[in-house]
Amino acid sequence: MGAFQDYYPEHLAHCYGCGRLNEHGYRIATVWDGDESVTRFTPESFHTAVPGFVYGGLLASLIDCHSTGTAAAAMYRSENREMDSSPSFRFVTGTLLVRYLKPTSLGPELLIRGHVREIKGRKVTVESTVLVEDVPTVRGEVVAIQMPENFGS
Amino acid sequence: MGAFQDYYPEHLAHCYGCGRLNEHGYRIATVWDGDESVTRFTPESFHTAVPGFVYGGLLASLIDCHSTGTAAAAMYRSENREMDSSPSFRFVTGTLLVRYLKPTSLGPELLIRGHVREIKGRKVTVESTVLVEDVPTVRGEVVAIQMPENFGS
Numbered sequence: 051m052g053a054f055q056d057y058y059p060e061h062l063a064h065c066y067g068c069g070r071l072n073e074h075g076y077r078i079a080t081v082w083d084g085d086e087s088v089t090r091f092t093p094e095s096f097h098t099a100v101p102g103f104v105y106g107g108l109l110a111s112l113i114d115c116h117s118t119g120t121a122a123a124a125m126y127r128s129e130n131r132e133m134d135s136s137p138s139f140r141f142v143t144g145t146l147l148v149r150y151l152k153p154t155s156l157g158p159e160l161l162i163r164g165h166v167r168e169i170k171g172r173k174v175t176v177e178s179t180v181l182v183e184d185v186p187t188v189r190g191e192v193v194a195i196q197m198p199e200n201f202g203s
Numbered sequence: 204m205g206a207f208q209d210y211y212p213e214h215l216a217h218c219y220g221c222g223r224l225n226e227h228g229y230r231i232a233t234v235w236d237g238d239e240s241v242t243r244f245t246p247e248s249f250h251t252a253v254p255g256f257v258y259g260g261l262l263a264s265l266i267d268c269h270s271t272g273t274a275a276a277a278m279y280r281s282e283n284r285e286m287d288s289s290p291s292f293r294f295v296t297g298t299l300l301v302r303y304l305k306p307t308s309l310g311p312e313l314l315i316r317g318h319v320r321e322i323k324g325r326k327v328t329v330e331s332t333v334l335v336e337d338v339p340t341v342r343g344e345v346v347a348i349q350m351p352e353n354f355g356s
Contacts, residue, residue: 065253066261067260074247097219098217099295100217108264111263143303
């Protein structure tokens, strides 16, 4: 099985954060690790806030796309469906909350871990944490909303 | 008077979102418009979410840097000081909350308007709204925290 984002329908795979077809973007790839979802990402040297630390907007972006991907994957799981089955699920962000606990060192690979807190109708709430060298530096919460089927097509 | 970001000390002017010295970044420029702060920014064609709409992570980033810049400028104002006076103020983000009200069309210039809700000790709370063609599409709230004087130097 590939990353969650490998299953996004082609017309919905252009997102700057997670679209596999956006050659300028981050193209994050998220997979299950048991009941948690995991993304690994190494920022570029210019993704800086204060020198030596990762730009907060990038961290918010990673949490955002990691969480909407997790929401989609969780919805398939809740229906006992494979991610390549139809209809396909794709989520947009309703609310994004990011708490910066401490500066995130720029250089090492970042780990983003997601946990599905609630699935309720078309809404999925995901808690995601950014870790650098095993230390949590940012905590996020995303309320993701299932996209209307005809959106963007 | 230039943009708020023109007054960031050189070693703190490398942020991907608002550092005038980051040639890869957004280099946003924020100014006062009466009691509100204003940033204008035109996304690139690849800053897309679903085709036709602006990437949510970019919108979060713009709100973030617009708000920390506004926090610094508000702190100077509260002390009746010019932005080129010392000591210089620079803020980091404690908490970032972003509510996506509707999709933001990709193409037109975006307007970000900020309003200072509270200054309390080293914390400034800023509410910022993204508008496209006069329609508010995203609302953000940032709790910005004054950086320790020696941070990043």
